[in-house]
Structures are given as C-alpha cells and as structure tokens.
Amino acid sequence: MKLENFKNYQNIHIWTGILSGLLLFICFATSAFTMFEGPLNTWALHSKNTMPAIAESQYDDLIQQVLTVHPEAGKEMTVYLPAAMTEHAPVQWVVRDEDTHDAVYWHASLDENGQLISQQAFLSDIGDFLDHLHRTAGIPGGEDHDAVGIWIMGIVCVLYFVAIVSGLVIFLPTWAKDLFALRKAKKAKRFWVDFHNILGISALPFHIIIAVTTVVFAYHDILYGSMQSLVYKDTPMFNRPAAIEVDRNNENLLSIETLRQKITETEPDFNMAELRFSGLGTPRSRLIIGGELEGEIIRGPYYAFWVTDPYTASAGYTAMLPSVSGIAGKIVNSFFTLHFGGFGGSTIHWIYFALGLSGSLLFLTGNIIWIEGRRKRSTANAPATQKRSVRILSRLTVGVCTGTLIGIGLSLLAAKLASATQSNIQFYQHLGYYGGFLAAIAYSFWVPPLKAAIHSLYALTFIAISLIVATCIYWNASVSSTINIAFIGVAISLIALFILIAKRLAAKRTLVPQDGVWQ
Template sequence: MKIRSDILRIYQSLHTWVGISAGLLLFIGFFAGALTMFKQPLDHWVSPPAPVPAMLREQEINSLAQQALAQHPAARKGFIMHLGEHENTVATMSWTAGKPGRELDFSGKQWMANLDQEGKLQAKEELPSILAQMIDMLHRTGGIPGKIGDEYLGGYLMGVAGILYFLALVSGLILLLPTLAKDFFALRPGKNRKRFWLDAHNIIGITSLPYHIVISITVIVFAFHDQFYDSLAEVVYKNQAMFGAPPPAAAKPYAAKDMLPLTSIISKVKAEAGDSRISEIQFFGLESPRPMARVALVNPRYLVQGPEAGYLIVHPYTGVIINASMLPGKESTWSAIVGPFFSLHFGSYGGDMMRWVYFAFGLSGAFLFYSGNLLWLEKRRKVQRPNQPLPVQTLSTRLMAAGTVGVCLGTVAGVCFTLVAGKLFAAAAENINFVYLFVYYSVFLSALAWSYLLGAARASVDLLWLCVLAALAIPCSSVIMALQSPSSNNLTGPGIELVAIAMALTFIYAARKTGKRIRDETKDSVWSLQQIQ
C-alpha cells in the first residue's frame, strides 16, 4: 500500500509528539493496571494470616443481619453481606461508620461481623489494608494528587492522555501500512539498536492493537463520564431517566427492623439471575425514603459492567426488582452496548486465563510507551545540528531521557517496595496504609531525583539494579514471614513470588546490557557517560 510521503511525515510527527506527551503517564497507568488484574490475591498476600470465616447457612445470615442492625446504628446506613468465597474475606458482614465516597480513605476503619458458635454477634472495628485500591488509584490517576470538584486531577489528566493515546494508535497504524506485510513480524537485532527497538515497538503495537484501542476509548469515557452522562441527559434523554426510573420515594423513611429477611431477597434474586452466582449484596440508605440493595452477580460467561460482576438492584423492603438492566445475560439494549466496554477494560470475563492475558497486555503496553520514548531520544541524535560531526544533545532531550528513566523505573521499584512493606509491616504498623503511601512516593521521587541529578546514562544502571533489589525483596519477604510464623502459611501461593523472580531476572539482564552500552556508546548519545552537553 502506497501513501504519499508528505502525509506520512504529518502522521509521523503526530504519532511522535502525542506519544511523547502522554507516554510517561500511560506507562504508570499500564504497569499499575496490569497488577490490578490480581487485586484480591495482592491484598491477601500482604495481609497477616487470618482464619477464613465458615460459610453461614441462610437462616444464620438472617440472624447476623438482624443482630448487627439492632446493635450497631451505623450499619443501618448501609452494609455489605459477603456471600461469595473470596480468599481475602475475613467476615461475612461489613460496614463503615464514615461517609462513603470514591476517594481513598487511608485511615477509614471498617466493622467486621460474624456469628460465634452459639449464634451470637461477634463484631470488631479494624483498619483494612487498601494496597490493591492504592495500586488501582495509581492506575487511574498516575499517582498525581489533587482534586477538581469530586474527581481526582490525575483522572482528568489520564483522560487527556487517553485521547493522545488514541491519536498515537491511529497515526502509528497509518505509518506502518506501507510496510506492514513485509515488516509485520520482523525483529532485527544487531548493531542498529534503533532498528531493533522500532521492530519490537511495532510488533507489540500491532499485535495488541484491538486491546489498545478499547483501553484508550474506555479511559476517555471513565475520565469524563460525568460530562458524557450530563450531555446525554440534556440532549437525548431530556426528562427521562437514563438507566430506568427509580422507585417513588416513600412518604417517610423506612425502619431497618422492617427489612425483608435476607433469605427472601436471595430467593428472589436467584429466581431472576439464572446460573449467575451471588458474590455480595450491598445495602444503601436502609432508613431513608429510597433504600436499595445492589446484588453483585458473577458469571464468567458474560461481559459485565463491573470489575468482576454484573448487578441487580432490589428493593430491600418489598423485594421488587428496581433495575435488571445490568443482569448478566439479560442486559437492556443500552447496557448491552455499554457493558462490553467495561468488561473489555477490566478483563472481567473468561476467568483466570484472561486475567493473565490482560496482565501480559498491561506489561506490554508499559513497554510500548517506554520504547516509544527511547526511539524519540535516538531520533533526536540525527535531527539536532545535522551539520556537526557530533550532534549536541539539547537540555530538553537530556531532561526527557532522565524523566523516562526516573518515572518508569521509579514506578516499578516503588510498587515493588510497597508490596514488601505491606508484607513485612502489615501486622506491626499502626496504620499500614500510610506506610504504603510513604514508601511508594519516597522511592518514586528519589528515583526521579537521582535520574535528574546523575543523568539518564548513569542513573539507568543504578535504577535497574534498584528494580532487581525491589523484585527480589518480594519472595524474600515471604520467606522471612514464613520463618517467623511457620504454622501460619505465609507462603500463600507461588504466583506473586514467581512473577517477582522473573522480573528480577529481566532487570538483571537489562542492567548488564545497559551498563555495557553506556561505556561503549558514542559521545553524541544521552546514553553515553561522556555525552556532549
């Protein structure tokens, strides 16, 4: 396929600059996003060993809810009944005394409730670990603090990055069209490092293109969902409800003691849900004029709108189905259109196999942006002062190289050391969530400062060895905790440790190759120890 050279130059410029503008933020989003595919195992891995509560019979669930609502007024504002078998669930029922919200509450405590052997309520207030939520927030905001209204500033910036990301995908595809058939799977190692990095960049970009298109579009929708919904409500729906009309408000607030038995609610849900499995039921505003019960239903055969489940909305006092538009396999037309975008972003289908596929896609996406920045830096060697025998690297180029090394490797090391801190100090720390915050930003900002202080060449080797140390510290922390408490089964599974060891081996190889390169590189490169400034 032949495309005019002037058109190719326009798209090459577009691809380069939008990729550079958004690359570092998207690297953080993709690396953290890959880890969010295993949020529950990560939370379970860092948490001190605790006995998993026995599954209660249906009548016992009724008794648990009645006793908790009678003895704890805060539970009447809303609570969650955990009915699925999750490895990190330490209580059948939970609720919070604070005000719910989308922001992270690092000191927010949670009540956990079970029944003892005599059928009496056992409730205690704990500070839950929010490590997985923090990594997810890193994925959604790039770790950028601050808020605009009720939304995080980083979320909006990630939405802007998503727009640039989509433009980079389209322009990159157009650039590859003329040579797609010939160079599709070409990977040419050798002395021409730029050719090798370009081949690797192109292979990953093309083979995972559908995934990246879906991610870019959904990132934009997630970042600006309020604006999209407000526009649709104003232009399309007018006075009609977008997601079905809510039930009319009662003349006066309900009383929690009059709520239907949970067995009745579960029976009504099972009759409606078919072969979908109830994971949890979350109750909202039980003593308000408009109470609601949101039932999470798991069915890996269907694309759903939640990170793991579809939903059915039930009235907790009448048992009437309020909204079944998000029920797996029985979605409304609008939910059937919107739902796949959520599932394709979250990877909430296909079971564990798809989680590993999305994990690999997430890491390859991070590599895509890292390699894109490296290619830009290599290209600047040729375009800067072409009449000079050795081009001088400008300040902007050196700053971008240092930023690329500091941000990317600092993120990896920061997350790994945060996992280690959780494993070692979760039981001893007064507030482990602030430890997570301190460790991640200390490592990340220190890595960034080190990179700008020493330059990309020197700092890259140091930070790669730091990543080796951080990755190896993960299995070492598991061994340490297992030796301290041999009977507690701290080695919960080899998955996290094996991935960490594989990462460490990869970084060892990269550190050795990078160390050789900075010694042998020509002076006109930002990767040279003797670069011209």
C-alpha cells in the first residue's frame, strides 16, 4: 500500500474512532449487563414484592378474577407462566396516567383457597433501564423509538463501521507480525496499539454485526418508509389481519391450553413463557406470546414471539416465528438474534457479556493511543506543555469511562435498596446513574486524570462491595438463588479486577512523566 493511502486510512480510523469512542464505550459497557436483563429485574426484587406461585391449571381462573376486580388491567397485562424468567408474580399490569405518562405497576396471584390477592408492585425494571442506556448512550430526550440518543447512536455506528473497515485496512499489511503480538518492552504507545489490535481482531465479526444491526435498528422507520414509497407504493407493506367479529367479553378469552395447542400446530417445539395482552374488550385486542425455541433464529434475546387475537387465535402476524417467517422474515429475525445473542442460550449470553466489556476496552485503548501519540515529550531544557485538546480528551476519557461504571453500580444499588418501599424507583435509578456519571467527569477535571482513575477504581470497589452486602441483607428466598449467587460471583470478580488495576496504576505513577497529560 502506498504511504499516502495508508496515512489517509489511518486518519479516517483515528477520527471516526475519536468522534464515536466515548459514546460507544457507554453503549458497550451497559450492553454487557443487558445480556441479563431479566435476571437483573428478578435480582432487584424484595420478598414483600413477590407473590405466590400457582399451578399452570390455575392461570385461567386468575386471569378472569384479575379482569373482574381490576378491569383496567385489560389495557396492558402480562402473564408469566412457570417457564417465564420473571418470578415476582403470575400476573402483572400497568396503570398509566394519560397526562403525566407515569406508570403504576400492579401484580396478582391466588391464595391457598384460590382467591385473588393483588397489590401495587414496587418494581425497579433495572434491566430495562440499563437497556435504555445501552440504546441511547444515556443521552436524554424523546421516548422509545423517537429517543434522541437512538438517532445519534445511529450516526455514531456509521462512524463505527467506517472505523472498523479503515482499521482493518491499516492492520492487514503487517498482520503476520502484529497478529496477537503484545510488545511490553516497547514504548507505551506500542503496547496500547498491540492491545487495541488484539481486542479488535479477536472480536471483528461481533463488531461488524453490532455496527450494522444498530444502524438498521436506529433507522428502521426511515427504511420502512422508503420501501413503502418506492417499492410498495399504494399497497400496504404490512397487512394487519382484519378484526374478526366475535364477542369480546373477557369470559371468551381463549384458555392457556387452547393457545398452546394453536401455537404448537405452527411451532411444535415452542415452549410458552409469557403472554402480553393489550386492548382487551376492544376490536384492537392483541396478544403477544413469548416462548423458548432453542436452536432457532428468534426475535428476542430469550424468546421467540407470536402475535395473535386473544379471542380467536387467528394466524395474526406470524413472521416472527422461524418456520413460517419466509426469507424476508428470517433476514429481519437474524438482525435481532445476532444483536441480542438470542441463538445459543445462556452460553452465548455470557460470551456476549465478555464481548461487551472487551468492546468497551477497545474504545478506551483507542483514545489512549491518540493521547499518547500526541503527547509532547520533555526536553533537557524545559518541561513540555501539552495541547489543550489532548488534556481535555485525557480527562474526558477517564471521567466518562469510570463514570459509566460508577453510574451503573449506583443505579443497581438504588434499584436494590429502593424497590422495598419506593414507588418511584426509576427516579432513584436515574439519580444514581447520572449523579455518578457526572460526578466522575467533574472529578477527572478537578484532579489529575491518573489520580482520578485510581480513586474512581476504589470507589467502584466500594460500590461492588455494597451491592454484595445489599444482596445478602435483602436475599429473596422466593426467587432462584442461582441469580443471587451469579450476581455475587460477578461482583467479586470485578472487585478483584478494580483493585488490581488501581494498584498497578498507583505503582506506575512515578514512571509517568510529571508534565504529561495523566499527571
């Protein structure tokens, strides 16, 4: 490759990486935890917010009793069968304020005599909150698909894909000697370049998948709109089944067993887990059934889905089911399953967890390489004066990266502590994340970046210890102990990692130039 072309690709890789790196760090760090969104929601539960489990044969009776006593539940109600991951109650519904959009959660079960017991539920939905941070990088504004952060991250992921391609181009000429090389004896920048290359090359397919699928997710409305106007024109792109004339009284809802028989006619191996009812009693009644379908390309991280009419079990929108999705449906499903890691069970979720954390390190090392490459060296006559851009990015790198982890830790702690008595748990989760995130950035500008990094790592250690203590104090015996044990195991591993890194940084402080950006 000509030297001029090499430098052009190098500049493209550097600047696309710098412009997108910190936002991608936030998304990848939070994505690691969203791989266990359901278990995290369960982990945050307290015993007082857990309802008795019931036999599957009792579900039809429970649903009818809920709709009789709480008719508002028909607007938005979820039924968790014994196979479901969520363990707090068999039935949950949401009451939303039309003016403020505030949501109040309720859940219900049956007592020993088969009578309805219901109460307001203090649910944190911490997994959903972390997923929102993952999709938006924590950028406020807008809701759901119209969130400002999603639109921005779509642009960022275009830059991310360009950085991947340009990085691969500049790596290929020397791949034979640089592949998995980690040269510690060389100067600091060489070590970080080698580490950056190892992280990028070892997970290259994963990064390509994430970049492409994120762009599709961010702009799917635009893509569908373009296809409608250019290809389908006056023909509807998606045909919603016409409402069937039927008595939509709640007594006419199909039984759980009937629904199971209907769906297994299409997908014999489908194991029903969740039923999400909406609009009951109206012509727009809908039921989304989620279930396990091992070894298939599915729509979600845990479940495949079937959309139907809860009164008729008509075919509905079946493109989400692998056996009837067709080529177009399989392509769409593949975007979801590759992004969510929904194709290999818990093993793939743990692999994606590790890839999410390694992806965060990829963007961190990219920033360090840029900073080290532009750090001016001292001369015999005078110390060096570092550029303002280098000083600012070094502080932002430390502040954003440690702040993201501190924010995640504090939001988890808020979810665990507040979900015992507080109805507005989401407020405390937001306060924990954004408070910790902004405080870490402010601290990195107040003290030297290296000092801020060491102190932040010890702060993270303290937060992780607090999470273990909170888990033990509020141990919920009514949910699977595997979730609590796994949480504690991950927390202990992170504590060891934080302490190790903090001690290594402290030991090397004397080797770092005093007039450099880090000191």
